[in-house]
Amino acid sequence: xxxxxxxxxxxxxxxxxxxxxxxxxxxxxxxxxxxxxxxxxxxxxxxxxxxxxxxxxxxxxxxxxxxxxxxxxxxxxxxxxxxxxxxxxxxxxxxxxxxxxxxxxxxxxxxxxxxxxxxxxxxxxxxxxxxxxxxxxxxxxxxxxxxxxxxxxxxxxxxxxxxxxxxxxxxxxxxxxxxxxxxxxxxxxxxxxxxxxxxxxxxxxxxxxxxxxxxxxxxxxxxxxxxxxxxxxxxxxxxxxxxxxxxxxxxxxxxxxxxxxxxxxxxxxxxxxxxxxxxxxxxxxxxxxxxxxxxxxxxxxxxxxxxxxxxxxxxxxxxxxxxxxxxxxxxxxxxxxxxxxxxxxx
Amino acid sequence: xxxxxxxxxxxxxxxxxxxxxxxxxxxxxxxxxxxxxxxxxxxxxxxxxxxxxxxxxxxxxxxxxxxxxxxxxxxxxxxxxxxxxxxxxxxxxxxxxxxxxxxxxxxxxxxxxxxxxxxxxxxxxxxxxxxxxxxxxxxxxxxxxxxxxxxxxxxxxxxxxxxxxxxxxxxxxxxxxxxxxxxxxxxxxxxxxxxxxxxxxxxxxxxxxxxxxxxxxxxxxxxxxxxxxxxxxxxxxxxxxxxxxxxxxxxxxxxxxxxxxxxxxxxxxxxxxxxxxxxxxxxxxxxxxxxxxxxxxxxxxxxxxxxxxxxxxxxxxxxxxxxxxxxxxxxxxxxxxxxxxxxxxx
Numbered sequence: 223x224x225x226x227x228x229x230x231x232x233x234x235x236x237x238x239x240x241x242x243x244x245x246x247x248x249x250x251x252x253x254x255x256x257x258x259x260x261x262x263x264x265x266x267x268x269x270x271x272x273x274x275x276x277x278x279x280x281x282x283x284x285x286x287x288x289x290x291x292x293x294x295x296x297x298x299x300x301x302x303x304x305x306x307x308x309x310x311x312x313x314x315x316x317x318x319x320x321x322x323x324x325x326x327x328x329x330x331x332x333x334x335x336x337x338x339x340x341x342x343x344x345x346x347x348x349x350x351x352x353x354x355x356x357x358x359x360x361x362x363x364x365x366x367x368x369x370x371x372x373x374x375x376x377x378x379x380x381x382x383x384x385x386x387x388x389x390x391x392x393x394x395x396x397x398x399x400x401x402x403x404x405x406x407x408x409x410x411x412x413x414x415x416x417x418x419x420x421x422x423x424x425x426x427x428x429x430x431x432x433x434x435x436x437x438x439x440x441x442x443x444x445x446x447x448x449x450x451x452x453x454x455x456x457x458x459x460x461x462x463x464x465x466x467x468x469x470x471x472x473x474x475x476x477x478x479x480x481x482x483x484x485x486x487x488x489x490x491x492x493x494x495x496x497x498x499x500x501x502x503x504x505x506x507x508x509x510x511x512x513x514x515x516x517x518x519x520x521x522x523x524x525x526x527x528x529x530x531x532x533x534x535x536x537x538x539x540x541x542x543x544x545x546x547x548x549x550x551x552x553x554x555x556x557x558x559x560x561x562x563x564x565x566x567x568x
Numbered sequence: 569x570x571x572x573x574x575x576x577x578x579x580x581x582x583x584x585x586x587x588x589x590x591x592x593x594x595x596x597x598x599x600x601x602x603x604x605x606x607x608x609x610x611x612x613x614x615x616x617x618x619x620x621x622x623x624x625x626x627x628x629x630x631x632x633x634x635x636x637x638x639x640x641x642x643x644x645x646x647x648x649x650x651x652x653x654x655x656x657x658x659x660x661x662x663x664x665x666x667x668x669x670x671x672x673x674x675x676x677x678x679x680x681x682x683x684x685x686x687x688x689x690x691x692x693x694x695x696x697x698x699x700x701x702x703x704x705x706x707x708x709x710x711x712x713x714x715x716x717x718x719x720x721x722x723x724x725x726x727x728x729x730x731x732x733x734x735x736x737x738x739x740x741x742x743x744x745x746x747x748x749x750x751x752x753x754x755x756x757x758x759x760x761x762x763x764x765x766x767x768x769x770x771x772x773x774x775x776x777x778x779x780x781x782x783x784x785x786x787x788x789x790x791x792x793x794x795x796x797x798x799x800x801x802x803x804x805x806x807x808x809x810x811x812x813x814x815x816x817x818x819x820x821x822x823x824x825x826x827x828x829x830x831x832x833x834x835x836x837x838x839x840x841x842x843x844x845x846x847x848x849x850x851x852x853x854x855x856x857x858x859x860x861x862x863x864x865x866x867x868x869x870x871x872x873x874x875x876x877x878x879x880x881x882x883x884x885x886x887x888x889x890x891x892x893x894x895x896x897x898x899x900x901x902x903x904x905x906x907x908x909x910x911x912x913x914x
Contacts, residue, residue, distance in 0.1 A: 291847050457843070476846045492838025497803070500822045500854030501637050508846030 229313065232261040233269065235332030235568075237300045238547055244285055246484045247555065250548050252285070253301070260334040263313045268340065270323050270333045272307040275565040276355040277541070277550045278389075279455075282483040291510045301329040301547075304360055306343075306351040307568070317342055324354040329547060331568045341518075349526075356562035357393060357536035358525055360511055364477060365393035366521045367514045368453060370401075372507055373475045377402030379450035380469070382441065384460045386427055387414035389562040390477060393525075394453045395424045396534050403451075406444045408460050410557045417560060422535060430460055437463040451475065457482045458491055465495045468502040476508035484555060537561030575659065578607040579615065581678030583646045584893050590631055592830045593901065596894050598631070599647070606680040609659045614686065616669050616679045618653040621911040622701040623887070623896045624735075625801075628829040637856045647675040647893075650706055652689075652697040653914070663688055670700040675893060677914050687864075695872075702908035703739060703882035704872055706857055710823060711739035712867045713860045714799060716747075718853055719821045723748035725796035726815070728787065730806045732773055733760035735908040736823060739871075740799045741770045742880050749797075752790045754806050756903045763906060768881065776806055783809040794818070802827045804837055811841045814848040822854035830901060883907030 237258045244252045263269060284295050284302050295302050305327035309317045314337025317323060325340040327333035343349050349358060356362065368390075369375050381398035385391040386407025395405040395418065407418040407427035418427040426444040433440040441449070441463045448469035454461050457479030464474065482490050499506060514521070528534035539559035541550040544567050553559045583604045590598045609615060630641050630648050641648050651673035655663050660683025663669060668689040673679035689695050695704060702708065714736075715721050727744035731737040732753025741751040741764065753764040753773035764773040772790040779786035787795070787809045796818050798810035803825030810820065828836050845852060860867065874880040885905035887896040890913050899905045 289847075462838075476843065478846075479843050482843070490840040490843075492808075492840040492842050494836040494838040496838050496842070496852070497822065497825050497828070497836075497854065499852060500824075500856065501635075503637075503853075503855055503859060505851050505853035506842070506845060507849075507851035508843065509849055510846065513849060 229262040229311075231263075231311075232259050233332050234259050235330055236544055237328065237330035238544055239298055240285055240295045240301050241297060243287060243297070244282075248282070248285065248548055248551055253548065255544060258300070258330065260332050263311055263334060266314050266336050266338065267334050268309050268314050268317045268323065268337045269311040270307040270327055270335065270340070271310050271568055272305045272327050272331055272333055273566065273568050274306045274351045274355050275327075275329060275567060276304040276360065277554065277563040277565055278304070278360075279478050279480045279483060279554050281551060291512070302326060303329040304355055305333070306354040306359070307333070312337065314338070320345055322349070322351055322354060324359055329544065331544070352538050352540070352562065352564045352566075353529070353536055355564065356389060356538065357529060357534065358522055361389040361562055362393050362525045362536075363514065363518060363521045364511045365390045365397060365453075366525055367511065367517065368475045368477050368509060369394050369397055369451065371514070372509045373451040373453060373473050375401060375403060375451050380404040380406065380445050380447055381451045381453065382406045382408065382445060382449045382464055382467075383453040383455070384408040384430075385455040385478075385480065386418045386422075386424065387560055388455060391453070391455055392418070392422055392537065392561055393534070396422055397528075398451075399423055399425075400528055400533055404445075404447075406441075408456075414557075414560065417537075421537070434459065438466045441467045448472070453477060454479070456480050457493075461493050462495055465493055465498045468498055468504045470502055470504075472502055472504040474499075474504065474506040476506060480554060539563050540566045542566055575608040575657075577609075577657075578605050579678050580605050581676055582890055583674065583676035584890055585644055586631055586641045586647050587643060589633060589643070590628075594628070594631065594894055594897055599894065601890060604646070604676065606678050609657055609680060612660050612682050612684065613680050614655050614660050614663045614669065614683045615657040616653040616673055616681065616686070617656050617914055618651045618673050618677055618679055619912065619914050620652045620697045620701050621673075621675060621913060622650040622706065623900065623909040623911055624650070624706075625824050625826045625829060625900050627897060637858070648672060649675040650701055651679070652700040652705075653679070658683065660684070666691055668695070668697055668700060670705055675890065677890070698884050698886070698908065698910045698912075699875070699882055701910065702735060702884060703875060703880065704868055707735040707908055708739050708871045708882075709860065709864060709867045710857045711736045711743060712871055713857065713863065714821045714823050714855060715740050715743055715797065717860070718855045719797040719799060719819050721747060721749060721797050726750040726752065726791050726793055727797045727799065728752045728754065728791060728795045728810055728813075729799040729801070730754040730776075731801040731824075731826065732764045732768075732770065733906055734801065737799070737801055738764070738768055738883065738907055739880070742768055743874075744797075745769055745771075746874055746879055750791075750793075754802075760903075760906065763883075767883070780805065784812045787813045797821065799823060800825070803839075804828065807839050808841055811839055811844045814844055814850045816848055818848055818850040820845075820850065820852040822852060826900060885909050886912045888912055
């Protein structure tokens with residue numbers, strides 16, 4: 223409900239600020255936890271009580287001063303984060319108290335943002351807040367546009383995806399199956415591989431830790447018709463193994479390089495066998511979800527439909543409380559999670 | 569002129585065979601020079617007295633057992649090579665003695681091949697044999713299709729090309745200029761850079777040896793609007809510098825990696841900053857000229873027209889005699905040449 227009159231009310235909530243640029247793995251001293259005052263609401267703004275924060279590998283890049291696709295988080299600012307929560311107050315016609323809302327709310331308990339920057343989910347839709355920030359949010363959309371648009375996948379092709387038990391990778395493989403492809407995952411450890419095949423329905427999953435010595439052979443075995451689309455979330459050895467197994471005209475979708483994010487630039491590992499792109503007449507293309515903003519509705523509706531039909535499953539790993547942010551973040555590199563990593567607060 | 573009756577005549581000529589797979593730089597002991605007997609001509613075949621052999625970086629790959637886009641040259645076989653020469657005898661309706669012919673003739677003085685695998689150039693056209701194997705042959709076509717089709721270049725864009733004083737690179741930049749682009753080269757040494765700008769008409773040329781310490785800054789200076797198409801012939805540091813300077817939506821055309829060809833696979837250097845493809849929503853795509861076989865005529869006519877109009881210049885470095893093959897080949901890595909490297913024999 224839009225509130226016409228001026229408001230003077232303010233609120234207090236905890237927030238996490240970036241106070242130092244991490245060297246390598248982020249540590250607690252790179253951040254501060256304090257109480258901020260938000261409000262009063264200006265016309266068009268809403269107050270959201272954040273319940274779920276999306277913990278993304280991209281956060282590591284946002285902490286680095288180097289130029290990237292969006293500006294780095296400035297020192298002293300509340301850490302950028304996608305989140306979902308319940309609208310408490312609204313001076314925007316599109317939102318009423320009790321609505322679920324998702325958007326870039328920041329790493330905080332209470333967010334005041336313009337309603338135009340939020341997506342509303344009516345409580346009657348019954349979409350859980352963790353799904354709003356995950357499978358039906360940026361995570362799912364990244365998988366969907368990366369696979370279908372950047373990867374230009376076609377029915378009958380073989381799709382290989384790294385971090386297959388992770389947030390984006392798990393959706394990539396499931397969507398590949400829905401579209402009639404062979405879906406093969408790469409994941410670390412037998413339990414994740416079991417999950418990927420048995421719970422998510424991939425055709426196969428390679429334990430890249432167990433097969434580190436002969437990863438190329440493992441990919442060949444799992445992809446006898448070679449790899450038509452490789453969706454890369456990790457870089458490193460899996461990227462090289464995929465490059466060694468490309469089909470003629472294959473596409474590599476660069477979504478992330480999580481194995482590399484904590485190295486400084488000189489320590490990054492480039493794919494030594496990138497000239498397989500020539501041998502196989504293949505391409506490697508990067509993308510950023512924000513470029514698909516005008517197609518979010520299309521992607522979200524498609525994903526929501528499959529999810530409602532039970533054909534697409536979203537798994538979550540929850541970590542509790544703002545104080546656990548650094549631990550949660552580092553679980554991304556350690557692989558100590560299944561599916562979407564969500565910081566649950568408030 | 570087609571010769572109807574059976575032929576019994578045979579001919580003898582010198583040939584170069586691959587007898588050992590090179591480790592690192594090719595050496596004389598990797599090859600043998602001997603006399604082979606060719607003929608008699610079967611129906612459809614022609615006898616060509618080879619005059620010009622194209623010395624290509626791709627030859628290094630053809631010597632390696634690893635699978636590539638075409639089978640490796642087998643040990644004991646005459647080395648694969650594109651060449652041009654004069655038809656001496658013909659049992660193919662399309663060729664008469666005195667015609668110039670170009671094709672995969674091998675590293676030999678006398679070649680007997682089926683006329684269907686050759687391209688004919690009537691003597692009256694006046695195209696020199698070195699131009700047939702170079703600017704109007706595979707070299708020029710590689711530049712043309714790489715830039716226009718793989719690179720999808722558009723007027724007004726900035727095209728950066730490595731090995732700009734070399735066979736393919738020199739054509740890439742000149743075609744870029746003809747198409748209305750800013751053409752910037754990378755070459756080794758002041759004389760090559762002078763040649764690229766003054767003789768070939770590029771807008772600028774970066775001496776990558778002199779600017780090794782600040783190559784990224786040098787590319788930024790020469791490409792103030794960033795790089796829309798990077799045509800890569802060399803790999804290594806220039807590829808990383810280009811990746812650091814891509815425009816939004818840029819295309820990297822992978823044509824070669826001449827800085828890497830003599831390293832074993834573990835010694836190859838992958839581009840550490842390949843994730844700039846994501847930041848810039850850019851692509852890196854490899855291609856092989858053979859895939860454009862059905863468009864060779866289109867490309868050759870286009871190039872021949874520009875050449876006849878004087879808008880496209882081809883420079884050559886000649887090395888004399890089959891005995892000089894290994895020296896000639898190694899000039900490719902040492903950069904000790906200008907334009908197209910041609911082994912002149914017979």
